[in-house]
Each structure stands twice: as C-alpha cells, then as structure tokens.
Amino acid sequence: MTDADRRAEAMRMLEHEVGVMLRRVRKGIGERATAVHPELSSTSFTLLVTLAETGPKRAADLAEIFALDKGSVSRLVHQLVDLGLIERVPDPNDGRASILGLTEDAVRRLAAMREERFQQFDARLATWAPGEIRDLAERLERFNETLS
Numbered sequence: 001m002t003d004a005d006r007r008a009e010a011m012r013m014l015e016h017e018v019g020v021m022l023r024r025v026r027k028g029i030g031e032r033a034t035a036v037h038p039e040l041s042s043t044s045f046t047l048l049v050t051l052a053e054t055g056p057k058r059a060a061d062l063a064e065i066f067a068l069d070k071g072s073v074s075r076l077v078h079q080l081v082d083l084g085l086i087e088r089v090p091d092p093n094d095g096r097a098s099i100l101g102l103t104e105d106a107v108r109r110l111a112a113m114r115e116e117r118f119q120q121f122d123a124r125l126a127t128w129a130p131g132e133i134r135d136l137a138e139r140l141e142r143f144n145e146t147l148s
Contacts (some may be wrong), residue, residue, distance in 0.1 A: 028117075035113040036106075037083050044076045048085055048102070052110055056101035058091060085109070 001009075026042070033045035040048070047062060057065075063073045077100060080086040085106040088098035102110075125133060 032113055032117060035116065036109045037085065039079075039083060040085070041076075041079065044079050047073075047076050048080060048106060048110070051086065051100060051102055052107070056089075056099045058097050058099060060097070062100070 029042045029045060033040040033042050036045060036048070047066070050062065050065060051057060059070065059073050059077055062068075062077075063070050066073070077086065080100075081088065084103055086100050087103050088100055091097040091099050
C-alpha cells in the first residue's frame with residue numbers, strides 16, 4: 001500500500017468518525033435542551049448556550065453569529081422569553097433595540113445540566129488516563145483550528 005493509499009484510507013476513516021461524532025453531538029444537544037427545559041428546542045438551546053458563553057447580545061448579533069435571518073432569531077428569542085430563560089433589557093446605546101440576557105432560572109438550569117453531563121461524560125471515560133483525555137482534547141483543538 002502506498003503512502004497515498006494509506007492517507008486516503010485514513011481520511012475516509014476520519015470522515016466516518018467525524019460523521020458519527022456529529023450525529024452524537026446533535027442527539028446530545030437535544031438531550032441537553034430537554035434537561036434544561038422539557039419544551040426547549042435544540043436550536044433555542046444553542047442560542048441560550050451562546051448567550052451563556054458570550055454574555056448578553058442583541059438579536060441582530062445572534063442572527064449574525066448563527067447566520068440566520070432576523071425572523072428566525074425572533075422566533076427563537078420568543079420561545080426563550082416565554083420559557084423564562086432569557087429576558088430583554090433596553091439597549092442603552094439604541095432605544096429601538098433590546099439586549100438579551102439569561103435569567104437567573106436559566107443560569108441555574110444550565111449549571112445543573114452541565115454538572116450532570118460532566119458526570120456522565122466523566123463516567124464514560126473512566127478507563128481513560130488523564131493524559132489520553134488531554135491528548136484527545138489537544139488533537140481536537142488542532143483539528144478545529146485547521147478547519148477554521
């Protein structure tokens with residue numbers, strides 16, 4: 001087998017495993033959304049997590065981050081407001097706009113979900129040594145940087 005053949009085989013294997021990982025991630029997002037609130041959609045969950053990670057944002061900023069139209073973001077925001085997970089406050093720089101931020105309830109629910117998921121993930125990797133986990137994390141970081 002030539003180097004080119006080995007590389008092609010390795011690339012096919014990588015593509016397959018990334019596909020498996022993506023399917024599991026999609027399923028996991030749905031499970032985490034339900035853990036936060038039984039009526040929370042996966043898409044609204046990702047918006048909620050983005051607000052948790054980046055801080056309050058305007059709806060227009062979220063539309064840009066997710067490459068969605070303003071109407072789609074408006075529907076997601078409406079769901080999150082209705083569920084009591086985000087709140088609108090007036091934008092001090094633009095009286096026509098609102099800043100969207102997490103409610104205290106959302107912060108508590110996300111923290112509980114994250115702790116539960118961490119425990120489950122840690123249990124699944126119980127046979128892995130810390131160095132193996134770090135090695136995987138570093139390789140995934142390199143992979144993600146290469147793709148960006």
